Amino acid sequence: MKSILSLVLLIFLSATAFSQTTVRIITKDRTNGDPVSRVFIRQYQGDSMVKAQYTNLKGVAYFTVSTKEATHFEMEHIAFSPLEDIPTKIYSGKPTDTLTLQVRMYYLKERMLDQVVIKPIGVPDTIFESSRVSVTDFEFLPDNNLLLLTYPKNLKKGTELVLYDGFDLLGEIPLPEKGKELIRDYRGNPHVVTEKNVFGITETNKRIQIAQIEKDYYMTYIAPIVDTSHTKYYFSNFNPNYPAFDYFTFDMVDSTYRKIAKVQDDLMMELYRSEFKWVDVRTKLWAKEKENETGIDKEIWVGMYYFTNSVYYKELYAPIFERNDSIFLFDHYKNLLFKYSYQGDLIDSIPIYYHLQAKENGWKKDLIQDYETGEIYIHYELAGKAQLRHFNTTTGKLSSPVQLHFKYPENIQIKGNSVYYIYRPFESTQKKYLYRERLPFEFKSQKTNKGTLVEMAKP
CATH class of the missing domain: 2.60.40.10 (Immunoglobulins)
Structure with missing residues (x-):
């Protein structure tokens, strides 16, 4: 104390x-x-x-x-x-x-603390429960407090931000607009995204304060930056409506840009461009006018407005993570994990196979990094049961699956060898609670990225 x-x-x-x-x-x-x-x-x-x-x-x-x-x-x-x-x-x-x-x-006089119960591995522990509000999203703060995005009845009726230390509510504030999700920028600062704006969140003297940021500005100039390391920024030009994007570095010392990787789904790109062959003449003329006006290929214009609305189009998912000055790029379209130094130099690559046959193995197109240890886990779901498997970035091997207790948990995050998620029993009047389960791993804390890297290159 x-x-x-x-x-x-x-x-x-x-x-x-x-x-x-x-x-x-x-x-x-x-x-x-x-x-x-x-x-x-x-x-x-x-x-x-x-x-x-x-x-x-x-x-x-x-x-x-x-x-x-x-x-x-x-x-x-x-x-x-x-x-x-x-x-x-x-x-x-x-x-x-x-x-x-x-x-x-x-x-200082002795102070009696509340009883602390440590649950065994695989047994859920209720971190936050309320009879008034449900949890829809959460973020970990640097001081180990939790920032919760909650709503009293339903999301359409309004949302609230709650500051929680694991035992007591430290502060709460209603949002002027309906909050959709919580994200962190590349410095680790939390933000809440609404339909029209982004609100930066600060914690002062156990009180929450918010400041409005234009959503277009945030998504254009801040969101593409996925991480920083020493004097370098890492960012991408990811577009959910295009089957390719690049990762870049920007050096703040000499103001130079450098492309370190290109991610592309070759089959999806071929289908994307071939859509131009099947559209009517009027659409082809429109695409040609757009090409003359912007310099962007007419096939890309047609693919972006037509093929992306078909059941065949799948957005790309190739996240990067940082741990101990090493950058890991999971390229699911080359079936390789690329390892880079913090300067952006390619060091090594190993094959990956966990994402193949996703319908059979239940891969949820989701990689989760532990906020403290930097270890990476693969998220699967079979018959409603969520499973996590630790991925060894040195050998490429997966651990045995760790099955979570409840079916269909939401918003799975990992911190300090424990998994956190939101859950409400099916057909129950219970509000959505925040739960935690210990994982059967004892990895040590390491230097990790501050920002929400996965979200920047994920649909």
């Missing part, structure tokens, strides 16, 4: 004093006078933090303070908290270049 208290130290010196002075902070236990070590102290000059350090074994820390503006300190300790009656003005005879501030600390 942590306690933070801002201590304001106003230093008044005469015109003959130095422009800087040294402040010695001594932290002691008020009950016995013993020094309190490892107190984390942050020094702020104006609105900017200028230094942060721990007290030593003697409970002492030194700071250099400018006398031209007010200085304040924030103190933090896992077991102690400072008293409020702290002196703010200290003199030792006449003004000197060293001022001493003695802070008495008190031991």
Whole structure:
């Protein structure tokens, strides 16, 4: 348990004093006078933090303070908290270049926590339940809190954002428009998508705040960026109505673009372009006019407006993931996993087969990355039962299937070797709850992407 208290130290010196002075902070236990070590102290000059350090074994820390503006300190300790009656003005005879501030600390009383039950592997644990609202989407926040997109009766009646720490509701706010889904940009910042706008979401002092962003601007300039690594941005020109797209890198140092991969379904592209042969003359003339006007091939115009509406057209799915400065591109149309360095250089490739015969094996055209460990899982569904199989990016092998407890779970996400999903029993009056199940894996945390990479190259 942590306690933070801002201590304001106003230093008044005469015109003959130095422009800087040294402040010695001594932290002691008020009950016995013993020094309190490892107190984390942050020094702020104006609105900017200028230094942060721990007290030593003697409970002492030194700071250099400018006398031209007010200085304040924030103190933090896992077991102690400072008293409020702290002196703010200290003199030792006449003004000197060293001022001493003695802070008495008190031991935090014990606090009884709610009972924590750890469920065994394969047994669902209810993370969020409510008799008033249902969960339709959720996102993990950097401070381990959950951001929930909820609705009281149905989505048409309005949606709400809920901030939840796993035990208590920290904040909630109704949305001005019907929320469709939660996404994260390439920096990991959460956003809620509505029919007309995108709203950026911030968390301040356990409160949710939203800011409107034009949807066209977000989808054109922010959504295509799927990740960043050091000085490079990774983005795609994915279009759901075209059976090919490219992945690029943009170097912020020299402002250069580089194409690192091209994804294309050759059979779908052949059918896409051949649609031009079967349309009527009037449509061919229209496509030719569009070609003259834009420079885009007439066959592409016909394919985009006609073939994409047929049952034969399938949108491309070739996501990329980042883990420990390595980029993984799953090209399901070349049947290969390509491995790149963070600079965009191709390192290796291995064959993949899990996506073949999807109707028979139940592949849901869905790859899921663990937010913490960076491990990748393949999502299958057979007879309503969802299954997850871990994919080894070194060997290309799959683990044994891990079957989830409930049928037809929604919005499956994985974090810290546990799977999270939304579920409501069939023909039940229960609201949609958020559940969690432990997976039979113990992978360690690794550096992963911040943004919603999969969604940028997924229908």
